Structure formats: structure tokens, C-alpha cells
Amino acid sequence: MYYVELHKSHLEYLAPIRHWDNLKLAFEGERAFIKDFTPLQINDVVLLQIPHIIVYELKEQLLFRKDKLVPTKKLPSALLWMPILNALPIDLPKYNMNYFGIHDKIDIKIVKSEAEQxxxxxxxxxxxxxGYIETLPQVRLQNLKWIIIEDSILFLGTPLLPIKGQTYWLKDNCLFPTGYALEFDVLFPIIKKQLNPNNDSMLLFQNNNSYLSIPLSDCKPLSLSSFRLTVNE
Incomplete structure (x- = not known):
């Protein structure tokens, strides 16, 4: 059986696994313990990316750090276990996002990723x-949307047009440069909630840690007529 331990002050980081309703949580002083993980859950990248956690395996009432041979401590006795849904608050903590390192604000960082996107x-x-767009048949454009951003065009949809430019992958109305991802994916729900609370925009992240908010209503279906009308204005 596996256990996870972390300090009570870090409980908000458990938000990504709150829906694992098979889990039980208990407190001992300022520490929290979680148990009843399935083998898949204990090795899930969502869990392993949570900051400040310690993963243990229980053997004869002794807690061993995962894959270690020497026990760390005994499992505390008389723990009062409760479903994780009852132990964790529904609302996520409110953070003030920005990119200038001001005290008490989170830095959003985009880093290189090996994941296939x-x-x-x-x-x-x-x-x-x-010139290229105007030579294409309408059937090639029918699954695409587009928006003009200053002197550039953002095309959205699949299959993409075979054109030169910066490509992006999509995650829940957020676009990240291909080959890049958030440094801590576990913070994604918090970041998205703060930057796009109404889920009515598309967030375009750049690998220099900046982002652009694009109203979804501004992303229009791509057609030859709309393209010609817009670019020739």
C-alpha cells in the first residue's frame, strides 16, 4: 500500500487529484497523509508533478520512501481518515499572475518538452x-478558423495548411508552442482559471513566457470570400 505525505499549507496543490474519489486523507498535526492509491494512480504523472509531496510504501507499519530499502518512520496511529472530496476545499487559491517577479505572484514559465504534441x-x-490561400479549394479550408494579429495570421484547426510559421498545440483553449509546455503542468488549472475565468478566450502562450488573450468570438471560419474581403480592405 502506498501513502503520500505533505504539509497542510500545500493542500491546494492536490487540486488535480481531488476527483480521485477512492482516496482517503487524514491529518496528523501540520502534516496530511493520503492513502488508497491504485497502482496506476501512484505512478501517474499528474501525481508525481505535484510539488512538496513525499511518496511512501507501507511495509509492516513502516513507511519507506518509494523504491528505498531503509524505512523513514512509522505510520502514525489513530489517524482519522476521510474521503479526499470532503477534506479538500472546492475553490482553488486565488493567485495574481504576472511576469515581472513581484512578491506573492507566480511566474509562468514555458519550458522545452519531450512530449509528442x-x-x-x-x-x-x-x-x-x-497568394497561396487564394489558390486553394474551399474544401481545404472548411475545417479551419483564422484571426489576424497585427501583420500576422493565426490559423486554427486540422489538418493545418503546409505553410511556414510557428506551430502550436492545444490544451483546453490554451495554445502552446510545439516542443514547449508549462514548467509545472500541475498548476495549469490555477493559471487557466486566473487568466481566462469565463473560458471565453483562447490563450496564446509564447516561449518567452508572455501570452496573448484572443476572444473566441474573433476566431472566424476560414473561407476564400472572407479571406479576400479582409486582406483586400
Missing amino acids: KPYGVITKLENVK
Whole structure:
């Protein structure tokens, strides 16, 4: 049987596993213990990315750090176990996001990722595609949306057009450069809630840790007529 331990002050980081309703949680002083993980859950990347946790395996009432041969301590006795849904608050903590390192604010960092990501968007200069788009049949454009951002165009959908530009992958209305991801994916629900509370925008993240909020209503279906009308204005 596996256990997870962390300090009570870090309980908010358990938000991504709160829906694992088979788990039980108990407190001992300022420490919290969680048990009843399945073999899949204890090795799930969602759990392992949670900051400040310690994973133990229980053997003869002794807690061994995962894959260690020497016990760390005894399992505390008389713990009052409760479903994790009852132990954790529903509301996530409120953070003030920004990118300038001001005290009490989280830095959002985009880092290189080895995970395979399917491109969903591509951004390129208008001059690179103006002549090309007008040569395509409408059937090739019917699954795509687009939006002009200054002197560039963002195309969204699959299959993408084979054009030169920066590609992006999609996660819950957030676009990340292909080959990059959030440094701590476990914070994604918190970041998204703060930056896009109404879920009515698409967040375009750049690998320089900046982002652009694009109203979903501004992303229009791509057609030859709408393209010609817009670019020739």
C-alpha cells in the first residue's frame, strides 16, 4: 500500500487529484497523509508533478520512501481518515499572475518538452500566404478558423495548411508552442482559471513566457470570400 505525505499549507496543490474519489486523507498535526492509491494512480504523472509531496510504501507499519530499502518512520496511529472530496476545499487559491517577479505572484514559465504534441495552430506573416490561400479549394479550408494579429495570421484547426510559421498545440483553449509546455503542468488549472475565468478566450502562450488573450468570438471560419474581403480592405 502506498501513502503520500505533505504539509497542510500545500493542500491546494492536490487540486488535480481531488476527483480521485477512492482516496482517503487524514491529518496528523501540520502534516496530511493520503492513502488508497491504485497502482496506476501512484505512478501517474499528474501525481508525481505535484510539488512538496513525499511518496511512501507501507511495509509492516513502516513507511519507506518509494523504491528505498531503509524505512523513514512509522505510520502514525489513530489517524482519522476521510474521503479526499470532503477534506479538500472546492475553490482553488486565488493567485495574481504576472511576469515581472513581484512578491506573492507566480511566474509562468514555458519550458522545452519531450512530449509528442499534435499541431493545432500556426501563425505566419500575412505576406507569406496571401497568394497561396487564394489558390486553394474551399474544401481545404472548411475545417479551419483564422484571426489576424497585427501583420500576422493565426490559423486554427486540422489538418493545418503546409505553410511556414510557428506551430502550436492545444490544451483546453490554451495554445502552446510545439516542443514547449508549462514548467509545472500541475498548476495549469490555477493559471487557466486566473487568466481566462469565463473560458471565453483562447490563450496564446509564447516561449518567452508572455501570452496573448484572443476572444473566441474573433476566431472566424476560414473561407476564400472572407479571406479576400479582409486582406483586400
